[in-house]
Amino acid sequence: MSTPSTGSRSRAPIEVGPGDDRYEALRRGFNQRWIASPEHVVVATSTADVEAAVNAWLDRHPGTGTPPRRITVRSGGHCYEDFVCGDDVAVIIDVSAMNRVSYDPEMDAYCVEAGASNWHIATQLYRTYGLAVPGGSCYSVGAGGHISAGGFGLLSRLHGLTVDHLYAVEVVTVRDRTRAAVTVARKDSADPAVRDLWWAHTGGGGGNFGVITRYWFRDLPRPPAQVLLRTVAWEWKLFEENPELFLGLVRRYGSFFEGEQSGGDSDFPGRYDHWDMFTLLKLNHRKAGKVGLIVQLDATRADSVHRLETFLDYLAPEPDYPRHPLDLRMGEHPALGELYIPTRLPWLTATQNLNESGPSRCGKYKSAYHTAGFTEDQLATIYDYLTDPEYSNDQALLQVDSYGGRINDLPADATAVPQRSSVLKLQFQTYWTWNRDANFDGVYDFQDARDDPGIAAPHLDWIRRFYREMYAATDGVPAVLPPGGAEAPEQNTDGCYIGYCDADLSDPEFNPPEAEQPWYRLYYKDNYDRLQRTKAHWDPRDVFRHRQSVRLPGTGAHP
Numbered sequence: 001m002s003t004p005s006t007g008s009r010s011r012a013p014i015e016v017g018p019g020d021d022r023y024e025a026l027r028r029g030f031n032q033r034w035i036a037s038p039e040h041v042v043v044a045t046s047t048a049d050v051e052a053a054v055n056a057w058l059d060r061h062p063g064t065g066t067p068p069r070r071i072t073v074r075s076g077g078h079c080y081e082d083f084v085c086g087d088d089v090a091v092i093i094d095v096s097a098m099n100r101v102s103y104d105p106e107m108d109a110y111c112v113e114a115g116a117s118n119w120h121i122a123t124q125l126y127r128t129y130g131l132a133v134p135g136g137s138c139y140s141v142g143a144g145g146h147i148s149a150g151g152f153g154l155l156s157r158l159h160g161l162t163v164d165h166l167y168a169v170e171v172v173t174v175r176d177r178t179r180a181a182v183t184v185a186r187k188d189s190a191d192p193a194v195r196d197l198w199w200a201h202t203g204g205g206g207g208n209f210g211v212i213t214r215y216w217f218r219d220l221p222r223p224p225a226q227v228l229l230r231t232v233a234w235e236w237k238l239f240e241e242n243p244e245l246f247l248g249l250v251r252r253y254g255s256f257f258e259g260e261q262s263g264g265d266s267d268f269p270g271r272y273d274h275w276d277m278f279t280l281l282k283l284n285h286r287k288a289g290k291v292g293l294i295v296q297l298d299a300t301r302a303d304s305v306h307r308l309e310t311f312l313d314y315l316a317p318e319p320d321y322p323r324h325p326l327d328l329r330m331g332e333h334p335a336l337g338e339l340y341i342p343t344r345l346p347w348l349t350a351t352q353n354l355n356e357s358g359p360s361r362c363g364k365y366k367s368a369y370h371t372a373g374f375t376e377d378q379l380a381t382i383y384d385y386l387t388d389p390e391y392s393n394d395q396a397l398l399q400v401d402s403y404g405g406r407i408n409d410l411p412a413d414a415t416a417v418p419q420r421s422s423v424l425k426l427q428f429q430t431y432w433t434w435n436r437d438a439n440f441d442g443v444y445d446f447q448d449a450r451d452d453p454g455i456a457a458p459h460l461d462w463i464r465r466f467y468r469e470m471y472a473a474t475d476g477v478p479a480v481l482p483p484g485g486a487e488a489p490e491q492n493t494d495g496c497y498i499g500y501c502d503a504d505l506s507d508p509e510f511n512p513p514e515a516e517q518p519w520y521r522l523y524y525k526d527n528y529d530r531l532q533r534t535k536a537h538w539d540p541r542d543v544f545r546h547r548q549s550v551r552l553p554g555t556g557a558h559p
Contacts, residue, residue, distance in 0.1 A: 013053050014043040026094060028085055028446075029077030030140075032433075033362045033456070035446045036085035041092045047182055047213040050172045053093050054180035054211065058543075064177040066542045073211045073544075075115050076142025078357075080365045081503045083207055083546035093211055095144060101125055109167045109216035114144035118153075119355060126348050131220040134159040138332055139355030144212045149499030150203035150417040152425070154278040154296050154354070157405030159221040163202035163415050164406075167218040171197060173210035177541040182213075196534040200550075203417030204531050205498040205523070208550045209538045223347040224276070228299040229354075230308060231326035231339040233290040234316065240286065240387065247379045249291075249316050253281055253400065254373025256314065257423040261404045270310045275405040276301070277311070282330040286387050288394040292326040294333065294354070299344045308342060331397050331429050332358045361395075362449065363431045364460055366467045367500035368478035369403070370424035372492040378470055385466040391458060395431040398466075400424055418525040419494050421481075427500055428467055430459045464510060475515030477505065480525050495522040503547050519548055 016022045017040035026041040028034065042053040054071065061067040069090035072083065076096065079085070084092065098115040101124035110131065112121055119139035125131045134155035136146055151162025159165075168186040175181055185197035200209055239246035259266025260274060277297035284291055295311070297304055316323075327337035334356045345353065374382070382398060385391075404423040412418040434444040438452035449455045468476040471493065478493035496505060496519075504510035505519035520528045528550075535542075535550045542552055 013049040014045075015040040016043060017041075027092070029074060029079055030357060030360070031078070031080060031363050032360055032446055033364075033449070034079070034082045034085040036082075036087070036089045036092065038089050038092050041094055043097060044093055044095050045097045047098075047170065047172065050093055050095065050211050050213055051180045051182055053091070054172055054174065054543075057091050058174065058178060058180065062178075064541055066545075070545060071543065072207060072546070073144065074142070075144030075206075075212075076117055076140055076146070078138070078141050079145065079501070080363065081501045081547065083501065083548070086546070095211070095213065096142060098213065101128075103129065104216060107168060107216050109218045110220060112143050112147075112215045112217065114142065114212045114214060116143045117141060118143075118146065119352075122348065122351050125220070126223070129220075130222055132223040132347070133162050133165065133217060133220060135162045137351070137354050138357055139352075140357045143215060145206040146499065147215055148201050148204065148206045148212060149497070150415070151499075152403075152407065154351075155221065155223055156407055157278055157402060158276045158298070160406040160409065161203075161415070161417060163417065164410065165217045165220055166198075166202055166215060168216040169198055169201045169212060170214040171201070171210040171212055171538075173197075173538045174541055174543045175538055183210075183538075193534075193537050196530065197538055200416055200531055200534040202415035203498070203524075203527075204534075204550065205501075205548075207544055207546050208531070209535060210544055224298040224300050225347065226299040226344050227296050227347050227350045228304045228308060228342055228344055229339045229350050230295045230312075230342045231292065231336040232295075232312065232316075233292045233324045233326040233328075234321055235324060236284075236286040236289055236291065238322070239291070239383075243383055245320065246291075246383055249321065250281075250283065250374060250379055250382060250400075252315050253279075254370070254424060256311070257402050257404060258373045261408065261423045268314050270307075270314075274307060274311065277307070277402070279402045280333070281400040282326075282333070283382060283386060283398040283400065284330055285391070285393055285396040287392045288328065288330065288397070290324065290326070290328060290330075292330045294326070294336065294339075296350065296354075305342060329358070329395070331395070331399055331431070332356065358431070361431050361433045362456065362459075363429065364456075364463050365500050366428040366463060366502050366504070367497040368426040368428075368471070369419045369422040369494040369497065370426060370478075370492050371421050371481065371494050372423065375473070375492060377473065381466070381469045381472075385462070385469070388462065391462045393430060393432065393459065393462075395429075396459070396462065397429050399427045399429060401427070412525065413527060413530075416524065416527050416531060418527045419497075422494050425497065428463055430463045432456065432459050464504065467504075468510065475512060475517070477511050477515055477517050477522060479515065479517050480521055495525060498523045498548075501548060506548055520551070523548075 096115040098113040282292035325337035325340040438448040
């Protein structure tokens, strides 16, 4: 259904262009690899602003063909690739000022504007209503992209993905190819095409169908009143002296969550009763000096401390694994040494403690879903690349998140997120800064990286080689399971997460055609056909696009 725009607008939307002091900040996001040069950035404060901005862009590009330069949208600014801030971008619509969170009595649902950050959502929903969205741990990630990718976080094993609670979404589309229109798509909409638009936003990713302005949620959970936090680190020196200790730790980590999901024959000594526990294993490059672990679980249960210690004793039994504080930055998480002692905190306070986005720097990321623990070849590859003598970077790591639990309660086609049988979610990460004044202007900035690709080259080379060798058994990518979920020998993977977008997946150099795992299959599996049909209906002009956006049926790759 179409609906009037929200918010009053007595003036044109704010446009920030070259010459405005704000332009340098607004033409980039968190990842300093991607700096756009748009004609202007629209600072939207309402749906009406978004609609006006899209119409103004359409007025400059009359007709029904696809313009060569793109219009893009930004909520939090964490896009890992150049999908928002690419060289071919003409206009960026920034919705970060649209950050309200409230209860909507007409919808009988909780409304979250697309620019709200994870921290906005957590504080407003909890303080006002005692509820939570099971979303990410990074406070500044915006709802627009996070939710449309599926969304997961420290409460997801207990309460499912963010989109498992999504009731409706408001989107500004260009359905008729010439003018923008506002549509509210509900889960229970009578029109199948409108229901498809809702479904496409339950994991289809941002930048595909229109500009998301608002979400509504029903049946949101109450988080535990208090949670138990613990962080632990182990020194790399221990693992270099005895690599089997490293391999054993990572092997048991994967086996625990595999056995928990299947009820299988893992050697874990206790009952599998840990669905309220979320963990992040930080397998840092040896240059960092330590490997780390972050654990959160429900502290309102009387057995929480016992369950935590049982898990840690299984994972890394002392005295074989002497424990140390996690007192240094690991990827996107700050030093958390004060949590070495198990700490009971109110849920909201704990969420604040874990929240950070890291400093301004460049980054490259890759992802994989695992339906089982690690193979022996994968374990050896992880160790080899984290001790690579040719690469030294204390901010390079493989982060392994616990997964499964309630996430896997739904069938693969219930939402656009098809990975509903995984037990681990992997994120390969490497970060760097400009360490060379390549253009000799006396400062470090993004211009140095543009003038000298050698600044980024060793980091990109390392993560690409690591990923390719990690999944060598399936031609260098984490192949999706065959239809029906039957696993091929040694296959323990089920594709990639669109929220951790990776442009390499659509590059034949890094994802060879013989793998028969195109990027859209790795992200969406069998759900891609429905996403394409939705794209054809709601964006037939392909106005909203990027390098890995959903393609119109019958078309090839975008230029």
